[in-house]
Amino acid sequence: MAHSSVDQEGAVPRARHAGEPGAESEAEGGRSARRRSGGRRRRPEPGSPKPKRRILRWSALTLAVVILGTAGAAYLYYEHLNANIQKDKLNLGDSDVPEATPNAAGQTPLNVLLIGSDSRNSAADVALGGAKQEAGRPGLADVQMLVHVSADRTNMSVVSLPRDTEIPIPRCTDPHNGHKYPALSLAMANESLARGGPGCTVATWQKLTNIHIDHFMMVDFSGVVDMADAIGGVPVCVKQNVWSHTSSGHGSGLKLKKGTTYVKGEQALQWLRTRYGFEDGTDLGRTHAQHMYMNAMVRQLREKATLDNPGAMRDLAETATKALKVDEGLGTIKKLYDLSEEFKRVPTKRITMTTLPTVEWSQDKDRLVPAPQDADQLISMVRDDTPLDGRGVKKKAEEKAKTPADPDGRIAVQVRNGTGTDGQAPAQQRALAVVQILQGKGFARAAADSTPASQAKTTVLYPSADLEGDAQAVAQALGVPLKQVQKSTDVSGVTLLVGADWRTGTAYKAPSQPTKAPTSAAVLPGDQKGACMEVQKGFTW
Structure with missing residues (x-):
C-alpha cells in the first residue's frame, strides 16, 4: 500500500553513503550486475523508450555529485543543505x-x-x-x-x-x-x-x-x-x-x-x-x-x-x-x-x-x-x-466497506438534525423520523440526539478506527456513499448527521457529483501563458 508520504515505496531511492552496508560505486555496482547476468547487457523490451529518453530519477546526493563533480565534496554539500533547512x-x-x-x-x-x-x-x-x-x-x-x-x-x-x-x-x-x-x-x-x-x-x-x-x-x-x-x-x-x-x-x-x-x-x-x-x-x-x-x-x-x-x-x-x-x-x-x-x-x-x-x-x-x-x-x-x-474524470467504484464490529441490532447510533443550512430552518422532527427509518432496518439502538448541528451533506461520523465498520454499516443501510463516512473527534460514538440534502422522505438519494470547479473559484489552468491582470481604475500611469 502506497502512502502520501514523499519518502515512500516508488520514490527516489536513497543514495548510500560511503561505509554503509551495501554501498558501492555506480561503476562497480554495474560490473557486479553484469557478472551475475553472464556479462551481457539486457536488451530493452520491445517498444520501451531508449535509455537517453528515459526520465532519470536522481537521489539528492547524486544531484549533488552532478553539481559539484566529486562524491566527497557532494556529501559535504548535501549535509550543508540539510543544515540550512528550518523545521x-x-x-x-x-x-x-x-x-x-x-x-x-x-x-x-x-x-x-x-x-x-x-x-x-x-x-x-x-x-x-x-x-x-x-x-x-x-x-x-x-x-x-x-x-x-x-x-x-x-x-x-x-x-x-x-x-x-x-x-x-x-x-x-x-x-x-x-x-x-x-x-x-x-x-x-x-x-x-x-x-x-x-x-x-x-x-x-x-x-x-x-x-x-x-x-x-x-x-x-x-x-x-x-x-x-x-x-x-x-x-x-x-x-x-x-x-x-x-x-x-x-x-x-x-x-x-x-x-x-x-x-x-x-x-x-x-x-x-x-x-x-x-x-x-x-x-x-x-x-x-x-x-x-x-x-x-x-x-x-x-x-x-x-x-x-x-x-x-x-x-x-x-x-x-x-x-x-x-x-x-x-x-x-x-x-x-x-x-x-x-x-x-x-x-x-x-x-x-x-x-x-x-x-x-x-x-x-x-x-x-x-x-x-x-x-x-x-x-x-x-x-x-x-x-x-473537468478533464479525465472517471466514475469511481464504491469502496469496499469494512466488516462491522457488531450486528446491526447492537450498533448504537445517535441521529442529529443538521438540515438547517443556507438560511433554511431545520426540518421539524427530522432526527426522530430518521431514527424510525433506522429502527425499521434493524438498528434497534438508534436514538435522536438534540445536539445542534448544521450540515449540507448527510454524513456518518465515528470517533475511532474500531467503530469505522459500524459507521459504514449505518451508511450502507441508508444508501449514504462511503466517502460520506468520516472520522471525527467531535463525536463519542457512531453519529448520523442528517444534512440539508435529506430534509424529507424515507430513502436517501446521494446528490450528483460535480465534475468541474464552480466558476466563482476563478479557475486558472497551469498551462495558460496568456493570463494578464486587469488594472484597477485610478491606478494607471
Whole structure:
C-alpha cells in the first residue's frame, strides 16, 4: 500500500553513503550486475523508450555529485543543505484528520500547505515591508495555498484562501513555550500563523476542509525575493500600466508597464502583495495575481532546474533550503527532492489554480466569508480527489466497506438534525423520523440526539478506527456513499448527521457529483501563458 508520504515505496531511492552496508560505486555496482547476468547487457523490451529518453530519477546526493563533480565534496554539500533547512511541528491543533482511503491501486493523495509569511524576524524582512517597530512580531499567513496532488498523480489542484476571509481557528499549542491559544469561532484566516506557528495554520485548514494535510512549506518576505532572483525572474503581465500607490500611502509600490515583465527582487514581492491596483482592489484580486505568479514560477523552475544546468541547480538548492521552513517530515534535502519529483509527475496542463469562493461578510464589508454552496463544492471535490479541470474524470467504484464490529441490532447510533443550512430552518422532527427509518432496518439502538448541528451533506461520523465498520454499516443501510463516512473527534460514538440534502422522505438519494470547479473559484489552468491582470481604475500611469 502506497502512502502520501514523499519518502515512500516508488520514490527516489536513497543514495548510500560511503561505509554503509551495501554501498558501492555506480561503476562497480554495474560490473557486479553484469557478472551475475553472464556479462551481457539486457536488451530493452520491445517498444520501451531508449535509455537517453528515459526520465532519470536522481537521489539528492547524486544531484549533488552532478553539481559539484566529486562524491566527497557532494556529501559535504548535501549535509550543508540539510543544515540550512528550518523545521517546525506539522500540526498544533488538538485533533487530526485521517488520511484519505487508498484507491483500488493502494494510492493516496498528497496534500501540502504553502504559506507565505509577512514575518519581520530579520533585518532583510523589515527592509522589504512594514515599519521598523514591527520587527520581531509574530508573522501572519498572508498567502495560503493548499496543493492537492491526486492519488494517481495525474492532476494537481491548488486552492487559495484570501487572507481577509473570516473562518474558525481551532485551539493551538505553541511547541516552543507551551502557550495554549483558545479556539476562535471566527477570525481572519491569516491570524492562525501567529498562534504558535505554521502548525496552527495547518490545523485551521484541516478544521475548515476536513482534509488531511501531509506537509507544509513556508517562506517569508526575503525568501520570496531570493527565490525569484535564483531563477532569473518570473514573467507576469498587466493589461495597462500599473502603479500600486495611493495619496494616503497605501499600496505595494509596484510600478510596471503594460505587457509582460520578468519580476525579481523586491518587485516580485510587490507583485505578490499588491491589492490596490489589481481588479477591484480587494483581496481577491491579489489572490488571482498570486496564481499567475505561481503558474509562471512553476514553468520557470521546470525549464531551468535541469541536469544540464548544474550552476542554476546549485543556486536554486542553496536559495530554497535557506528560504523555506518545513514540517519535520520534510526536514532533509532528500525528502524535499522526493516531494519535487511527486509534483513533477503532474503535467503542467493538469494543474488547476483556484480561489476558495467567498462572499462579503454581513458584519464588515472589508471582510469575506466562504460562500456556502460553492465553497462546499470546491472543498468536497478536493476531498474526494476529483479533478477541478473537468478533464479525465472517471466514475469511481464504491469502496469496499469494512466488516462491522457488531450486528446491526447492537450498533448504537445517535441521529442529529443538521438540515438547517443556507438560511433554511431545520426540518421539524427530522432526527426522530430518521431514527424510525433506522429502527425499521434493524438498528434497534438508534436514538435522536438534540445536539445542534448544521450540515449540507448527510454524513456518518465515528470517533475511532474500531467503530469505522459500524459507521459504514449505518451508511450502507441508508444508501449514504462511503466517502460520506468520516472520522471525527467531535463525536463519542457512531453519529448520523442528517444534512440539508435529506430534509424529507424515507430513502436517501446521494446528490450528483460535480465534475468541474464552480466558476466563482476563478479557475486558472497551469498551462495558460496568456493570463494578464486587469488594472484597477485610478491606478494607471
